[in-house]
Amino acid sequence: xxxxxxxxxxxxxxxxxxxxxxxxxxxxxxxxxxxxxxxxxxxxxxxxxxxxxxxxxxxxxxxxxxxxxxxxxxxxxxxxxxxxxxxxxxxxxxxxxxxxxxxxxxxxxxxxxxxxxxxxxxxxxxxxxxxxxxxxxxxxxxxxxxxxxxxxxxxxxxxxxxxxxxxxxxxxxxxxxxxxxxxxxxxxxxxxxxxxxxxxxxxxxxxxxxxxxxxxxxxxxxxxxxxxxxxxxxxxxxxxxxxxxxxxxxxxxxxxxxxxxxxxxxxxxxxxxxxxxxxxxxxxxxxxxxxxxxxxxxxxxxxxxxxxxxxxxxxxxxxxxxxxxxxxxxxxxxxxxxxxxxxxxxxxxxxxxxxxxxxxxxxxxxxxxxxxxxxxxxxxxxxxxxxxxxxxxxxxxxxxxxxxxxxxxxxxxxxxxxxxxxxxxxxxxxxxxxxxxxxxxxxxxxxxxxxxxxxxxxxxxxxxxxxxxxxxxxxxxxxxxxxxxxxxxxxxxxxxxxxxxxxxxxxxxxxxxxxxxxxxxxxxxxxxxxxxxxxxxxxxxxxxxxxxxxxxxxxxxxxxxxxxxxxxxxxxxxx
Numbered sequence: 009x010x011x012x013x014x015x016x017x018x019x020x021x022x023x024x025x026x027x028x029x030x031x032x033x034x035x036x037x038x039x040x041x042x043x044x045x046x047x048x049x050x051x052x053x054x055x056x057x058x059x060x061x062x063x064x065x066x067x068x069x070x071x072x073x074x075x076x077x078x079x080x081x082x083x084x085x086x087x088x089x090x091x092x093x094x095x096x097x098x099x100x101x102x103x104x105x106x107x108x109x110x111x112x113x114x115x116x117x118x119x120x121x122x123x124x125x126x127x128x129x130x131x132x133x134x135x136x137x138x139x140x141x142x143x144x145x146x147x148x149x150x151x152x153x154x155x156x157x158x159x160x161x162x163x164x165x166x167x168x169x170x171x172x173x174x175x176x177x178x179x180x181x182x183x184x185x186x187x188x189x190x191x192x193x194x195x196x197x198x199x200x201x202x203x204x205x206x207x208x209x210x211x212x213x214x215x216x217x218x219x220x221x222x223x224x225x226x227x228x229x230x231x232x233x234x235x236x237x238x239x240x241x242x243x244x245x246x247x248x249x250x251x252x253x254x255x256x257x258x259x260x261x262x263x264x265x266x267x268x269x270x271x272x273x274x275x276x277x278x279x280x281x282x283x284x285x286x287x288x289x290x291x292x293x294x295x296x297x298x299x300x301x302x303x304x305x306x307x308x309x310x311x312x313x314x315x316x317x318x319x320x321x322x323x324x325x326x327x328x329x330x331x332x333x334x335x336x337x338x339x340x341x342x343x344x345x346x347x348x349x350x351x352x353x354x355x356x357x358x359x360x361x362x363x364x365x366x367x368x369x370x371x372x373x374x375x376x377x378x379x380x381x382x383x384x385x386x387x388x389x390x391x392x393x394x395x396x397x398x399x400x401x402x403x404x405x406x407x408x409x410x411x412x413x414x415x416x417x418x419x420x421x422x423x424x425x426x427x428x429x430x431x432x433x434x435x436x437x438x439x440x441x442x443x444x445x446x447x448x449x450x451x452x453x454x455x456x457x458x459x460x461x462x463x464x465x466x467x468x469x470x471x472x473x474x475x476x477x478x479x480x481x482x483x484x485x486x487x488x489x490x491x492x493x494x495x496x497x498x499x500x501x502x503x504x505x506x507x508x509x510x511x512x513x514x515x516x517x518x519x520x521x522x523x524x525x526x527x528x529x530x531x532x533x534x535x536x537x538x539x540x541x542x543x544x545x546x547x548x549x550x551x552x553x554x555x556x557x558x559x560x561x562x563x564x565x566x567x568x569x570x571x572x573x574x575x576x577x578x579x580x581x582x583x
Contacts, residue, residue: 024383082263218272297377542575
């Protein structure tokens with residue numbers, strides 16, 4: 009049932025450029041099917057599911073293509089991966105493990121239906137539903153009986169099909185399921201949305217109708233790959249309307265999970281971004297690109313947590329495509345949206361270029377991995393020469409620094425002994441000693457942080473008149489950008505003195521509020537006061553003094569006092 013899979017050198021080169029045609033994607037997809045069949049063999053060695061497996065074998069005998077189609081379904085891959093993790097104690101679940109394992113019966117039933125078999129099988133329901141992958145679900149309690157005879161399916165009550173979104177533009181068709189019912193769709197445990205209303209589903213169709221022509225007309229080579237490999241969209245739920253989340257699971261090739269985007273452009277770049285992850289993940293399943301290194305120690309300019317080597321490569325590859333998207337769109341959009349596209353192009357061009365250098369310094373890449381990096385570097389080198397307005401470069405730099413400061417405050421920890429010495433010197437009224445402080449990277453649990461400062465800067469770029477109105481009437485701030493403060497508004501508007509004083513007041517009121525420290529660091533940097541390079545040191549000394557019973561020091565005065573101190577760690581290389 010499995011096969012040997014390979015890509016031609018030209019296919020690998022095209023993927024290295026960021027693309028990949030329909031034939032390449034089909035080979036990656038076939039590789040995923042074989043991978044899942046191998047995972048199934050491993051699962052069957054650890055669990056007894058003979059009756060369900062026998063139905064699957066009968067479907068395979070009747071129609072191998074039918075079985076392959078079902079095992080190509082993204083959330084069949086998610087089920088296999090999560091079940092194996094649960095069996096080995098690496099993951100927990102809300103349902104008994106036996107209920108999860110019995111999902112093989114639903115998979116076998118879906119394959120048998122596709123193969124045209126007549127059968128009867130009993131399958132435990134989950135949360136009052138029985139889901140047949142790629143087909144739909146029915147209400148059921150306890151153990152449900154699934155029958156297929158004479159072309160007619162009987163399975164519980166209140167049958168709900170998976171909705172299908174369909175678009176065609178420039179002779180390129182995209183057909184995807186809007187999956188809000190599969191029990192294994194929440195691969196990342198990021199709050200997959202429950203069953204959408206018809207109006208909500210229609211809104212997704214409208215957004216796709218906007219996004220798909222953008223991709224086919226201006227990003228054709230990416231669109232061809234998406235059309236060949238993307239089969240499922242999973243809506244995510246968020247209480248925060250200004251916080252977009254896109255994610256792709258390496259267990260679920262062919263699926264993208266995302267919160268509802270603001271418009272077609274946001275959906276277009278989200279699909280392009282996430283399918284880059286899918287392509288690279290499927291390529292890595294076929295051929296080794298690097299020796300595994302799971303230490304989370306690298307700075308990634310698009311994540312709030314340190315990343316291991318493979319994850320850093322994933323980010324570079326995805327944002328290589330994002331850079332290309334904005335490189336093109338800055339010439340296609342108009343007004344404030346064009347200005348925003350220009351900033352995004354410059355921002356990600358610089359971040360990807362610098363992070364590529366970090367990857368290239370590693371000695372863990374295979375020859376094929378090096379080839380992939382070289383292809384990306386060659387494309388990125390061409391983009392480095394494309395001109396950009398000075399204001400755009402400055403805004404892109406500010407966005408990059410905002411992320412850098414937040415990342416360090418969350419994850420960088422200065423040597424505690426050095427922090428104690430410095431706090432003692434401050435307490436004694438001495439001059440700050442000249443020394444170098446070692447800084448360790450200690451990953452904190454990932455939080456999907458959203459920079460309200462960048463939200464405000466984006467508003468200033470895209471809609472200057474609305475931003476000016478907000479400055480004139482700051483009482484409306486919380487309605488436009490939730491969680492933003494007057495200090496954030498002052499910083500986004502360029503009033504550095506007001507921003508500095510307001511952030512200092514926020515730190516005094518809540519010394520552990522990271523957003524206040526980030527804003528204060530950025531403001532001091534723009535006023536030529538050194539706080540930005542190692543902001544975690546100022547925070548650590550400030551916290552030590554507070555926890556020792558001292559009155560909280562003025563953070564700006566403390567930052568100025570700490571100027572002679574230098575910090576050292578390896579993460580600054582791609583800042």
